[in-house]
Amino acid sequence: MLEELRAVVGDENVSDDAADRYVYGSDASMHQSSPSVVVRPVSAGEVQKILRFANGRKIPVVPRGAGTGESGSAVPIDGGIVLDLKRMDRILEVRPEDMFCRVEPGVVNDELNRQLKPYGFFFPPTPASGKVCTIGGMIANNASGMRAMKYGATRDAVLGLKVVLANGDLVTMGSATIIQASGYQLERLMVGSEGTLGVIVEATLRVRPLPEERTVGRAVFYELTQAGDAISKIVATGIVPSALELMDEVAIKSVNKALGAGLPEVEALILFECDGVKASFHHEIKKIKRILEECGAFDIVISDDPQEMEKLWEVRSSVFPATSMYKENRIRATLAEDVTAPVSRLRELVEGIHQIARDNDLLIGTYGHAGEGLIHTAFLVDPRLPDEWDRTRKAVDEVFALVRHLGGTTSGEHGIGISKAPYFKKERQDLLELMRGVKKVFDPNNILNPHKLMDAPEDFFTATKLRYPIKERR
């Protein structure tokens, strides 16, 4: 196998060394499973040749961006080939007059925005990992981030894709127009498909004009439930802020400890942002402020200082890793980490998660894109204690049961991968066979990221080796 792959991408871009196999066997999830080989193609043509070869030999192929996924989507559960697509990082074209850009999958989100800025445009999805995550990974997992509330998720920005299918054929899906009604929207099917249907080698993305102005605000609450109510009320008035974020006490204390953020250490904090022309959103800011006050907020600070804004969002984007700093000997385990409910049920979601934490004697933080109904559930566990994992697994079950009860969904923006698959299957049980049928059409030999989504193992905890020292539980 190595010889054939080397012939395609060159010796220096193929590795079956134990170092690379070990490193490429994990992402930001709890899972670990090594590939047989890592390959770094630089062009669609190379990807085609690799897939033709792999399909002929029925070797699994797992596409990978920066490996920032939290659910194990990029972990090669069956080994095989990991396709590291980070060398495909060219911005091919920016066409502001047509409101799109064309990029390769390895382009980093923030880098794309740096390149779009001189044109007066931006790519709206804003994942917290934007400084490192790649466009390919964002599409494969339908990433969104804090501005999805106003500008939509990645799926709403994908106009067209070039995709290499399992048999090596290169196909073009969608179009370079901002609307299209030409049959099945297969480019949308690719969004969130987690590398199971094809390898994205080029994306045509809708870009938006940079807002002329932005204003951010911060409001403090003594009670988390008050903040939950405030979020739902703001959304219900029809105001669409460009961000509406919630941080609970765990999240606040974590960033204070890790970054010296200096946030008030209360039970909850809401961050919000409005953008556009100040004259038009000034009225919205006033309304938001009134609702926040009605719901019990105090110490409401509003700023349009760019440095203040940048600092605030930097703090917000650091919460995920910073939660590992919250308490000595506890680390952040990425589980049930992007549960999403209708916004009107937000208070119940947050309250319910904290009740589950109490019931199971666990430490769980909550924060997230609350204006979209999304809550990041931060399980803070001592990974060495088997009993703690037992209670964690039970709590994860309960969190997902709560989400289903509230009419929500398993994943809002990170994808399913391995660790959310059992709950995704419950949520989508009437669609699993249909999805398997779709998979078979695209990938009859089941080589593309096999055993993920609807085909993932029933128990995420035993699906792969875990990255934590809990050997007795394997």
Add this chain to the structure above:
Amino acid sequence: MKTKALESWERDMLRCIRCAYCFVDCPILTELGWESAGARSKVILSYGLKEDEIECNQLIKDRLFQCCLCAQCEINCPAKVEVGGVVRAARKDLVEAGHYFEAHRVMREMVKKTGNVYGEEKKDFHYPKVGAEFALFVGCVGKHREEESLKKTVALLKKLGVSLTSIDEVCCGGVFGDVGFQASPEDAEHIKEEVKKAKVKKLLTTCPMCYRTFKEDPRFEGLGVEVLHITELLEKLDLPVKTNRKITYHDPCDLGRHSDLYDVPRNVIRKFAPDFQEMSKNRENAHCCGAGGGVRGSFTRLSIDMAKKRLQEAIDTGAEVLLTECASCLHNLKNARKRKQKIQIYNISEYLSLLMDGEVG
């Protein structure tokens, strides 16, 4: 493989959430491209060794030694994982198991024989003076690889009337902790004894690595004198020269990220060079020149490639002169310069000396 040193870093390795924020501006990852070269992966590989999930091989050894210990990853890490500490511990365990780089072992031998990492004949800068305020400590790289620059620095100090004496220097040993070897306690004792004999109250270092070693290394507890980097002294002195040339500055990692001296060298430069232009990556986000962490000794080409990138960033500012204040950075950046590149590279103190002598504009 036994991983005694890594055992105490388990907490950091587990705290790493593997978010990969440390990939941003990791100079080694930028050069090599493979994820296994990035900071996160060094933590993953170290953990794998500790848990006995992987066996050390050539690439694992290479990856763990392909790190300048520049600490950019630690600046980026919201979980505050001490990646440098993990890497140093991994290297210690690797060396203990016999997986060392010959260049590093030889350095250690050379220090034993000659007192400097190059194994070269001792070069002493004799300024014996009774009752001097400062004892000067110049370090191996300055003395043996950037001697001309160092001479200018010493000349500057004399011109500025700094009361100076020299001591019988041996390597401070800072580099050995970085590359998995144990630094010599005897050498530390020798330095302490020399400082005592000099009867000074302050130890003045030109090398940021020596500066940091004297301040942080437990071997130097009881040194009994204040340790100053030369930029800290220059900040306090009147500098009777000016230049109109456009100047930029490279932050040495040991001075900036490791010692938090960002403003001091800039304050010095602004005293004599009003036309100062920052590089796009500066202060805590300054790209490493590639010389640190033992990389120059074991992966010379990689080290120079990093220096070439950093030099280009300096050229992109439009500056005529690139200043730094570290013999290692100076040496690496000068080695990276191509003939057609006109930018001049000096240590701040060297440039000041040349200015005072009218040798540069």
